Amino acid sequence: MFGEERYSNYYEKEASFLGKTCKVYQIPQGTVYFWQGISLREEMTVPFMGIKYTKKATNIELNTRIPQGKFKLPRGVKIITIEKLKKDFEKKFKHLRR
Helix, strand or coil: CCHHHHHHHHEEEEEEECCEEEEEEEECCEEEEEECCEEEEEEEEECCCCEEEEEECCCCCCCCCCCCCCCCCCCCCCCCCHHHHHHHHHHHHHHHCC
């Protein structure tokens, strides 16, 4: 499972972050805020090390135009859909499922 799907058993509530209504998941390592499948905020403790970290989006811009040439993919990068990535991942690691 990828992204928000892997936290489905840990759903706690909805909360606002950066003006977006997020699904909040309370997992053993901390708290994760998702909006439309995108992690906007994480407050976590690294297991066995006790290191705490917070990762937060600072701004969300939708439908923003990116000028041609502003961003170039590195040579050899192949773009695939998330559906294909999930399928390939699950096929490769199906032996690890319980």
